[in-house]
Amino acid sequence: MDDLLNRLIQGDRRALSRAITLIESTRADHRARAVNLLAGLPDRQALRIGMSGTPGVGKSTFIEAFGTMLTEQDLRVAVLAVDPSSTRSGGSILGDKTRMEMLSRNPMAFIRPTPSNAQLGGVARRTREAIRLCEAAGYDVVLIETVGVGQSETLVAEMCDLFVLLLAPAGGDELQGVKRGIMEMADLILVNKADGDLLPTARRTVADYAGALRLLRKRPQDPEGFPKALTVSATTQDGLPKAWMEMQALTEWRREHGYFDQTRAQQARHWFMAELRAGLLAQLETPEARAHLKDLGDAVAQGDAAPAEAARDMLDWLQKTTQN
Amino acid sequence: MDDLLNRLIQGDRRALSRAITLIESTRADHRARAVNLLAGLPDRQALRIGMSGTPGVGKSTFIEAFGTMLTEQDLRVAVLAVDPSSTRSGGSILGDKTRMEMLSRNPMAFIRPTPSNAQLGGVARRTREAIRLCEAAGYDVVLIETVGVGQSETLVAEMCDLFVLLLAPAGGDELQGVKRGIMEMADLILVNKADGDLLPTARRTVADYAGALRLLRKRPQDPEGFPKALTVSATTQDGLPKAWMEMQALTEWRREHGYFDQTRAQQARHWFMAELRAGLLAQLETPEARAHLKDLGDAVAQGDAAPAEAARDMLDWLQKTTQN
Structure with missing residues (x-):
């Protein structure tokens, strides 16, 4: 156990994988070991970025390009998937690693799909704990990816420092398709595929969303100009440095103004109560x-x-x- | 305690009032007495009718007229209000008794407003237990009234044998205003104010809703022709006997085909689990x-x-x- 923790802290990816497998287990003895492991983790922080986008928006390609860019800046990147829908069909998203071919072979990156046979509540616990493990293993950025299904966005937003919504270029009518609640969670809206023929549409889409964002109530945790909408292209990599710069600027501002720590404290309290309620109800199992x-x-x-x-x-x- | 139970069983309205006050209390000693009282209740059944309708539809006038008609048929009628919104403003619906002036002075009837300072979960428990008390006190019909706010309809439907939706005459466009989920819970839709100038509109509204109901999936617990839409007038009392006849016919069919007991059994299981979860979480209080x-x-x-x-x-x- 100490060995696993030591190797994890040294950034050993196989130790990280094993530790995540341990926290994913529902066996009581595994669970006890997992709680001990979590209690012994050093206090390291990564930037936790939640990312949502409907299928077809190019999320995997985006994460591949964005993650690779970060590793080129000497940052270690972990990608965790939260996809309750994939668990319904009984299997993990085996495609994840295949879809992010470059990133999965990159020694600075770590990719972990949704575990199979997990329920939304279980996925929440597993992902929160996996984030902590990635942080302890020295990752600088943890990307938590979710498909826009049911409550998974809310769940992911509740465990992240930043929440990014990835959208496709679309006509004004389709703006309605994004639920207001999800818009309100977004810190940054990125309109992908802003290249070639789609560039003008992407720019118009950004303008539409920027307008919609301005209609939302100003949140105390946002500096002037946020939440923001930008164009990006995972294919040409246009806009990726700018998107990363905005994420850093927002994070920096929130750190300076105390909102970063405040949000994390609230999230930890929330998680504690969720664990406690789950523990009480587990007596019935x-x-x-x-x-x-x-x-x-x-x-x-x-x-x-x-x-x-x-x-x-x-x-x-x-x-x-x-x-x- | 035995005295309270005895007087309750004899149909004493003051004993019923006191017993409901006891189950509404959050004091631990009161709660213990309430659980004992509930465990000692005889196994009497009333017909539990849930009734929902938006403000302005004439719900109080309807209940006054409908309840009075039932008492004239020698039936004892209890009216319980489930109105979580009124609890937000801190007071009980004092207006209830005033609005149902005739019924409140009728010795065959018992009216109890929503308790003050209750939360939705608390209102649910209190109402379920108050229904049992009314049944034990020998009431034949228990009307559970709710305004269409948030989840209160679902809550009421889960504790009733029949669910009635009371609507106002309206143009076709407003049909959309009734949420599909609420339509699906209804056993009977009554379009009120079917008198004078509004009669033609009320008839059209019934036709519209009858059409909408036919589009819903057939439920096993419904005989041919149900759920049904009818016109009523609380003012002229037109349609009230017919509405009561339909409620009785539906109940009779469900009793004969086992759905009545089956639904009650499911509701009791559901309530048991809700009580158990609440009890586990109460340890934290x-x-x-x-x-x-x-x-x-x-x-x-x-x-x-x-x-x-x-x-x-x-x-x-x-x-x-x-x-x-």
Whole structure:
């Protein structure tokens, strides 16, 4: 265990992979080891960038280009995927590494797909903990990628320092397709594919979104001019340095004004409460508890016990069980 | 305590009022007495009718007329209000009794407004338990009234045998204003104010909604022709006997085909699990637990403890505390 932690801290990618596998495990002994490992991590910080975009927007190509650019600036980059939809089909996004071919072979980068058979809540815990592991392993930037499905954006925004929305060039009508709630979470909107024939459309799209962003209520954690919309091209790499510069400027401003630490503190509190609630409810998941729960549930369904009474019985039972 | 239960079972309205006050209390000793009281209730059933309608549709007038008609058929009627929005302003709907002047003076009827300072979750528990108390007190029909705010309709539909949507006569465009989710919960749509000048509009509105209902997926718990849309007039009382006949026919069919008991059993299971989860989380609400939680939360926010570690500490603390 100490060996794993030591190698992780030294930046060993295989140790990082093993540690993530450990935190992804649902086995009780693995979980206990994972909690110990997390408690022993050094206090290193990476910039946590959440990134959302609908399929077809060129997200993998963007991350490949953007991540490669960062490694060329001597920054170590980790990419984590949060894709609850892929878990429904039962498999991890094996395509991730294939799609990001260059980045996956880059020794300065680390790519980890969504684990298979995970639920949204489980993906949240795993991703939060994986971020901490990447930070401990000395990564400078952690990109958390999500497809725009259900609540995954909110979940990712709640664990990141910055939230970037990647969009495709589109007519004004399609602006409506981006939900207001997601717009409100964005720190930066990047309109991709701003090259060749699509360049004029991309510029118009940026102007449309810039207009829409100005209509949103000003957030205290934003300096003048943010949230911002920009054009980028993952293919020609135009706009990537500018996008990175804006991310750094925003982060710097938030650090100086205390919002960076404040947000992280809030996120940590939130995560603590989520873990605690999950831990309390986990008491119902042992085989004995499930069996007792089923009996009481049947009694309630048959009208032999009042729901409140059965709930009290179950709570008493849990208390007795933990005492022994 | 036995005295309260006895008087309640004999149908004493003051005992019913006192029992509801007891279940509304958040004091631990009151709660314990309430759970005992609920466990001792006889197994009587009323028809539980959920009723939703936006303000201005004439809901109070409808309930006054409909309730009075039922009492004239020798049926005892209880009206419970579920209005989380009124609790936000801090007061109970004092207007309820005033608005239903005739019914509130009727010895066959019992009207109880939403308690003050309750939250949606608390309103749910209180209303479910108040329904049981009304049933034990021998009421034949329990009307659970809600204004169409947020999730209150879903909540009410989950504790009722029938769900009735009361609407005003309106042009076709406004049909869109009723959310699909609420349409799907309705067993009966009643278009009120079908009298005088509004009668033709009311009839058109019924036709529009009947058309919309036919587009919904057929539910197994519905006989042919349901869900149904009808015109009613709370003022002239036209359509009220027909509406009651349809409610009885639907209930009868569901009883015969097992759906009535099946739905109640599911609702009881659901309520049991909700109570159990609430009970587990209530462990965090004692003054000592809150103090410990605050210390751990602060440590997490300051980066002195990992969230998962702090959650484990808190769970250990809870276990130790319940053992002593």
